[in-house]
Amino acid sequence: MRLHEYQSKEIFRQYGISTPGGIVCTTPDEAVRAVEQFGSAAIKAQVLVGGRGKAGGIILATPDSAAKTASRIFGMTIKGLPVTKVLVEERVDILQEFYVAITLDRRSRRPILMASASGGVDIEDFARSSPEQIMMESIDPGQDGLQSHQLMHVAEQLELQDFTDFPELARNLYTIYDDLDCTLAEINPMVLTRTGKLVALDAKLNIDDNALFRQDAMQQLYRQNLADLDPLEVQAKELGMSYVAMEGSIGCIVNGAGLALATLDMITRAGGAPANFMDVRGGADAMHVGRAVEITTSNPATKVLLINMFGGLTLCDEIARGISEKLQGLNIPVVIRLTGTNQEQGWEILRGAKVTVAQSTDEAARIAVEMVS
Amino acid sequence: MSILVDKHTRLVVQGITGHVGSFETRLMLQAVTSVVAGVTPGRAGQNVEGVPVFDTMQEAVDTRGANTSIIFVPPAHAAGAILEAAGSGVGLVVCVTEGIPVKDMVQVFGSLEGTGVRLVGPNCPGITTPGQARVGIMPDPIFVPGSVGVVSRSGTLTYEVVDALSRQGIGQSTCVGIGGDPLIGTTFIDALELFEQDPQTRAMVLVGEIGGTAEQEAAEYIKEYVSKPVVGYVVGISAPPGKTMGHAGAIISGGGGTAKEKIEALAGAGVTVAESPEDVAGKMKELI
Structure with missing residues (x-):
């Protein structure tokens, strides 16, 4: 689960990490008044996707330009999500910019502190182009977290002109990461101001979905943020399924994440474009499959529905029942590939139904692509 | 030959009395796997598909001579189940459970270091050696x-x-x-x-x-x-x-x-x- 920047910054302040003064606004008028209060400020779209800066969702404003800038940002849709909130933040006098984050290192199976003297960059691109410029310090959770010598080493490498505040900031960031079951705690950029203060200009906290059951405060934020997510994604998640919107026209329902990815790839290789990723998960019953049909077909861009199931824990007759109950209301063609446990019963249920049956994932993808072209 | 599991595998099912645990135990037995014990705390003395249930991994391993365990325990308790298995004397632990918090797994890997116990998973379908053992789903x-x-x-x-x-x-x-x-x-x-x-x-x-x-x-x-x-x-x-x-x-x-x-x-x-x-x-x- 991703938190909004303003929510992450609230948590930062609770844990003693400085942030610029800021006001959350839900209308352009509020944003204008906030800019007037600060004199000169940044208006930052609050959306739950990465890359909002690149998409033009962060703009500097003065009282003169505030009205125009605010209405522009509130009119934006960033990666499918409309901007309904902005954070207006006072301008900070920057001496140096850095990147600091704590995340999980899959290889060592431990958290790591990542830091770079290049702040504000797209860290993923940067990791590819200049990996040697990113410092990494492995964190031993059994050893009480980050050690002083590690922090001194990082501060030296960063060539921080004033590193009085750095050890405490890094330790606080790790405490947040550890206390709240984070998978990422990132400050990009962290800035050193002309007055010698370290300030988190941006803040990004991702929380482990699997740990929400023991993080009451994060659960509350999760519920608060549901309205800011793709409603189809939320509906699927509530049923234990996984839905991700994409840009094409072939809707997909598959059991298993790997097979779902394989299905998307085969559609792409056959010259088509998937409208979504949908993994109904093992053991899905007729109700789940029925809801999956509703969710995927409520995307108006979906022109064909491709259902690909390999029955194991998931039973083919259950799947067929879920599909056949929803076929009546559908006005788009459906391609089905159904194999595995109870497949004969499944096919029997679908006999005479208005569906095209495919024998393999490959064939299903080719038929679906032909249907849209 | 084969790797990890074969006809010498003697398996304990952790979480055997649960819905998935008991269902998969039946299928593992059908696939000629030697399922020798099950573990669910508080359920010692019961049987699932003819397999005796014990309260702890230690009792299961000591009594039945098991060498491998498979875990169908809910996510909040799965990390504890892995560590219990690792301390019981089995050399291979297969964890099917999906949804274990990452932080719990960081701790598990810290504890497993140097023990020589091999973990497969978590969130995995297990291991099959056709005709010999199906340790998984x-x-x-x-x-x-x-x-x-x-x-x-x-x-x-x-x-x-x-x-x-x-x-x-x-x-x-x-x-x-x-x-x-x-x-x-x-x-x-x-x-x-x-x-x-x-x-x-x-x-x-x-x-x-x-x-x-x-x-x-x-x-x-x-x-x-x-x-x-x-x-x-x-x-x-x-x-x-x-x-x-x-x-x-x-x-x-x-x-x-x-x-x-x-x-x-x-x-x-x-x-x-x-x-x-x-x-x-x-x-x-x-x-x-």
Whole structure:
């Protein structure tokens, strides 16, 4: 689960990490008044996707330009999500910019502190182009977290002109990461101001979905943020399924994440474009499959529905029942590939139904692509 | 021969009295696996499918001489179950449970270090050695005994690949599902090493997906140490970055997570790259 920047910054302040003064606004008028209060400020779209800066969702404003800038940002849709909130933040006098984050290192199976003297960059691109410029310090959770010598080493490498505040900031960031079951705690950029203060200009906290059951405060934020997510994604998640919107026209329902990815790839290789990723998960019953049909077909861009199931824990007759109950209301063609446990019963249920049956994932993808072209 | 599980496997099922635990126990028994004990705290003395239930792993291992455990315990208790198994004397622990908090797994891996206990998973479909042992949830009817080793991060996609191999008359030595979480015990490299040493295995299939750099690390390993032919299949070429695609570990973030980079690394290491499960079987047929 991703938190909004303003929510992450609230948590930062609770844990003693400085942030610029800021006001959350839900209308352009509020944003204008906030800019007037600060004199000169940044208006930052609050959306739950990465890359909002690149998409033009962060703009500097003065009282003169505030009205125009605010209405522009509130009119934006960033990666499918409309901007309904902005954070207006006072301008900070920057001496140096850095990147600091704590995340999980899959290889060592431990958290790591990542830091770079290049702040504000797209860290993923940067990791590819200049990996040697990113410092990494492995964190031993059994050893009480980050050690002083590690922090001194990082501060030296960063060539921080004033590193009085750095050890405490890094330790606080790790405490947040550890206390709240984070998978990422990132400050990009962290800035050193002309007055010698370290300030988190941006803040990004991702929380482990699997740990929400023991993080009451994060659960509350999760519920608060549901309205800011793709409603189809939320509906699927509530049923234990996984839905991700994409840009094409072939809707997909598959059991298993790997097979779902394989299905998307085969559609792409056959010259088509998937409208979504949908993994109904093992053991899905007729109700789940029925809801999956509703969710995927409520995307108006979906022109064909491709259902690909390999029955194991998931039973083919259950799947067929879920599909056949929803076929009546559908006005788009459906391609089905159904194999595995109870497949004969499944096919029997679908006999005479208005569906095209495919024998393999490959064939299903080719038929679906032909249907849209 | 085969790897990790065979007819000498003596299995304990942790969480045997649960819905999935008891259902899968029946299927494992049908697939001729020696399930010798089950564990559910507070249920000692019961039987599930004729398998005696114990309160603790220690009692199960001491009484029944078990050497392997499989875990079907809910996520909040699964890390504890792994550690209990690791301390009981079994050498191999397979964790099927999906949804264990990452922080719990960091602690588990810290504790497992130096114990010599091997963990497969979590969030994995387990291990099948056709005709000898099914330690997991893979559908048994698709398997045929043979000489191709399969290692995969996926579940249903693995079944597709195995099914395609079997339909082409290509049997499997062992199939290992290493799991879809960001932190897993046994890696591609571990499985490749075991397959390389296993005299029954003549070739291998590696099934990967977006997220992390495990496929690139496997490619480096193959280049140096693997002499047997390998067919690689990586899915997610069309996945958008920054989105978790079903598996907690399947997300393109940080350097190296894309399918394209993984495919290039594998091809560069001399791996034959396939584009579908049928293609895996076709290419394997040409190789062996």
